Amino acid sequence: MLHVGLAHFLVVAAALFSLGAFCVITRKNAVGILMGIELILNAANINFVAFEHYSAGGLHGQVFALFVIVLAAAEAAIGLAIVLALFHALRSIDVTRAAELKE
Amino acid sequence: MNPLANAQNLASLAYFGPETVLTVGVLSLFVLDLVWKRHPKRVVPLTAAMAVVLLASAVALAISPLQPVALFNRMIVSDGLGTFFKWIFLATAAYTAGIVAHSDEIPSERLGEFYALLLAILLGMDLMAVSSDLLMVYLSLELVSMVSYALAGFRKHDSRSTEAALKYVIYGGVASGIMLFGISYLYGLFGTTDLMLLAPKVRAFSGGLFLQTTLGQSPAAQLAMVVAVVFVLAGVGFKMAVAPWHMWCPDVYEGAPTPFTAFLSVGPKAAGFAVAVRFFGVAFTELRGDAFVNTTTVPWPAILGILAAVTMTLGNLTALGQTNLKRLLAYSSIAHAGYLLMGLAAASVLGFQAVLAYLAIYLFMNLGAFLVVTAIAQRTGGETIAEYRGLIKRAPFTAIAFTIFLFSLTGLPPLAGFTGKYLLFAALLERGGGWYVALAVVGAINSAISLYYYARVVKAMVLDKPVTEAKVAMPGTYGFLMLGSVAALFLFGLYWTPLYTVTQAATRSMLRQ
Amino acid sequence: MAQADRRGSAAQKILIGLALLSALGLAAVIVGRILIGGMPAEGLPAEQRTGLLFQVGRLFELGQPSDFLWYGLALLTLGSAAGVAFSRNIIYSAFSLLGAFLGVAAMYVYLGAPFLAVTQVLIYIGGVLVLILFAVMLTSHIRDVKVTNSALGLGPGAVVLLACLGLLTVVAGGTPWKQLPAAPLTDRTADIGTAFLSTYLLPFEIASVILLATLIGAIVIARKDDPADAGGPPSPADGQRTRAEAPSQETR
Structure with missing residues (x-):
């Protein structure tokens, strides 16, 4: 049980995912939500690499994780560009205050 | 090096015409935008360049080889299903470009960027329709998403637009993260993310036929399968705007520039359905006769059926109270995602085919409706129903066209919307059985509800007194687009055999192994 | 001007924080070398390793010594992630994110993916995190807003957290995943x-x-x-735009 195996990595990933989901739900700050998204992406990446190492073999898991990292950077860039633009428009990045759009 | 893989990459280029054209088009439009930066009448050459790219892509699509084949080391495929969706996307992009060219919402200084980014989304949607590996599904979905975030926030002086982009980026990021986590479990369970290779492994896993695996007998593994499917559905459902992943939809639709809202309500939604058709149709089913039989222990047709019922009810009931036309159409488009899901839930050739046909029809009626909203907002400055009072006196042709679009969205004969709904209901009833009939009944009740809010707009246009008597002038392009859409709606409403044949061929040609 | 001071002090805080963290990282490397005496290579028998942990592990015969380090890393990863999720100050969250990213990079090393680990450090820490820090700094200190972000819907959040954690742990730990025979890294x-x-x-x-x-x-x-x-409709904050x-x- 103490010896580290696939399940250990998967449990860490599961916990990371849950914390990310919690962060996304409870944050009001847009940048905070983006941080939660990064946690979720990292959780998925641990899964990919762990599965590759322990059960699938080959390179697919690592390659998939690399693409995820690249896209996460792109997503962060565009997300933060939008956050800055909104901040300049509203002087606030509180997503609950960005409420001109509602029914 | 890997000579075999390289040889296949080279051989695949022959099938990659439309995408190559689009990639070149994206780059050249960025450059042309810089070249014509100070051109006083830059709208004309830029629109012409856009038209040339779209036309070249259409030609490349028309002459690309027809036989179904896997390309680029099984990353994507080329088959009739993908080609059908590519035509839908191309038409959507062309229609949107037509709206944008005359829209005030996109300033002419930034038109080149808009066109180039629109082409990038088109490329992403084309790839979504043909992706046969979940890696490609993820990449192409992100290409569509990321560019959509930028275009939703295109009017940066308008805080509503930026706000829409922020909501979109947050919901989109969460949805794709969840989908990725689901994909990672699929990879863990089956050791591959290739949809066509997944299919036999999924069958073996569920012990459907001969093979029993120890993995498949574990309850936790079956739970892992459910988690994986539901999580992947989250990412795809986000694109389709299906409940409970629809929350971004009304805000983004209202805040984004109207021509882009028009595009969003059709293009990415159709692309989401393209992915869903391939995901469920290839990996999780086997074709027995005309039915796509579920090979998993996850009851995904039932899950989709419940989502369909919830989505359309929620969309229609919320639409009842809307006074802003963009919001009303946003909820209406959520409801339509629900109708389309009924086709997926039917899990038969007729069901998938009905989805394809409905999307082709939906393209004309929804883009038409948004075209009218764009045009009226531009001339009268508002998007609320109040602006449409007495429109029949101020712009008779536009009012009649809008009425036709709205009645077609309701599904009244003899318009094409009826054909689409008829096919969807026929697919459900063909499967028979209690809950399929129940779902069809829910769909029928929803169509009746939707008549109320569509008719409310029509009533304002026809019966209410106009605020002013001033005529509303339309650019010629808009008139042409409206006329074309109306003609298409009557054509598909009265004579839909070709649509039926084409969609059936497309569904049957789906590359499954 | 008071506002400029505050902005300056935020930048200083971040710089000091970064310096502290680099020092911490350096210290971690040194301590790590003392404890395990180099990279955790599974091929090398424990007797030949000079690190302190290996000696302790051999003494008590408790699993692989590198496993202890793994538990430490898991604690770092999840502790930092919890910091990101629970911290009420957005700047602390951003710095906790650093720990989470580093911990995940270390996991990749354990999984035989050193290239991925380096990429993780370069792109996530060198790119994404710096971007996030800039956004935090630019958006929370220009204006006189409280940096804290009190939680919204803590109840639903806790429910989702526990539900996800329970469900995914059962799935991750309970499934008899296919296992390959252990191969040398x-x-x-x-x-x-x-x-x-x-x-x-x-x-x-x-x-x-x-x-x-x-x-x-x-x-x-x-x-x-x-x-x-510039002729477009004026934004509500046009006056302060340039600044x-x-x-x-x-x-x-």
Whole structure:
């Protein structure tokens, strides 16, 4: 049980995912939500690499994780560009205050 | 090096015409935008360049080889299903470009960027329709998403637009993260993310036929399968705007520039359905006769059926109270995602085919409706129903066209919307059985509800007194687009055999192994 | 001006924080060498390792010594992630994110993916985290707003947290995942390079298109307006626009 195996990595990933989901739900700050998204992406990446190492073999898991990292950077860039633009428009990045759009 | 893989990459280029054209088009439009930066009448050459790219892509699509084949080391495929969706996307992009060219919402200084980014989304949607590996599904979905975030926030002086982009980026990021986590479990369970290779492994896993695996007998593994499917559905459902992943939809639709809202309500939604058709149709089913039989222990047709019922009810009931036309159409488009899901839930050739046909029809009626909203907002400055009072006196042709679009969205004969709904209901009833009939009944009740809010707009246009008597002038392009859409709606409403044949061929040609 | 002071002090805080963290990282490397005496290579028998942990592990015969280090790393990863999720101060969250990213990079080393670990450090910490810190700094200190972000819907959040944690732990721990026989760790970085340009050529090229389109999209949204564009409808914050936009130039 103490010896580290696939399940250990998967449990860490599961916990990371849950914390990310919690962060996304409870944050009001847009940048905070983006941080939660990064946690979720990292959780998925641990899964990919762990599965590759322990059960699938080959390179697919690592390659998939690399693409995820690249896209996460792109997503962060565009997300933060939008956050800055909104901040300049509203002087606030509180997503609950960005409420001109509602029914 | 890997000579075999390289040889296949080279051989695949022959099938990659439309995408190559689009990639070149994206780059050249960025450059042309810089070249014509100070051109006083830059709208004309830029629109012409856009038209040339779209036309070249259409030609490349028309002459690309027809036989179904896997390309680029099984990353994507080329088959009739993908080609059908590519035509839908191309038409959507062309229609949107037509709206944008005359829209005030996109300033002419930034038109080149808009066109180039629109082409990038088109490329992403084309790839979504043909992706046969979940890696490609993820990449192409992100290409569509990321560019959509930028275009939703295109009017940066308008805080509503930026706000829409922020909501979109947050919901989109969460949805794709969840989908990725689901994909990672699929990879863990089956050791591959290739949809066509997944299919036999999924069958073996569920012990459907001969093979029993120890993995498949574990309850936790079956739970892992459910988690994986539901999580992947989250990412795809986000694109389709299906409940409970629809929350971004009304805000983004209202805040984004109207021509882009028009595009969003059709293009990415159709692309989401393209992915869903391939995901469920290839990996999780086997074709027995005309039915796509579920090979998993996850009851995904039932899950989709419940989502369909919830989505359309929620969309229609919320639409009842809307006074802003963009919001009303946003909820209406959520409801339509629900109708389309009924086709997926039917899990038969007729069901998938009905989805394809409905999307082709939906393209004309929804883009038409948004075209009218764009045009009226531009001339009268508002998007609320109040602006449409007495429109029949101020712009008779536009009012009649809008009425036709709205009645077609309701599904009244003899318009094409009826054909689409008829096919969807026929697919459900063909499967028979209690809950399929129940779902069809829910769909029928929803169509009746939707008549109320569509008719409310029509009533304002026809019966209410106009605020002013001033005529509303339309650019010629808009008139042409409206006329074309109306003609298409009557054509598909009265004579839909070709649509039926084409969609059936497309569904049957789906590359499954 | 008080506002400028505050902004300056925020930048100072962040710089000091970064310096402290680098020192911490250096210390961790040194302590790590003392404890395990080099990289955790599974091929090497424990007797030949000089690190302190190996000696302790041999003494008590409790699993592989490198496992202890793993538990420490898991604690770092999840502790930092919890910091990101629970901290009420957005700056602390951003710095906790650093720990989470580093912990995940260390996990990749354990999983025989050193290239991925380096990429994680370069892109996540060198790129994404710096971007996030800039956004935090620019958006929370320009204006006199409280930096704290009190939780919204803590109840639903806790429910989701516990539900996800329970469900996914059962799935992750309970499933008898297929296991390959343990293979010696080999360096496969060259294989990854080859795969990118042969088997994964199409995704590779599409990723480059995505990066280009995203780059331009981000510029479209965040760039300063052309003079020609200035005639558009005024934004609510037009008066302060020039002052607010000056620092955003630094991010590009």
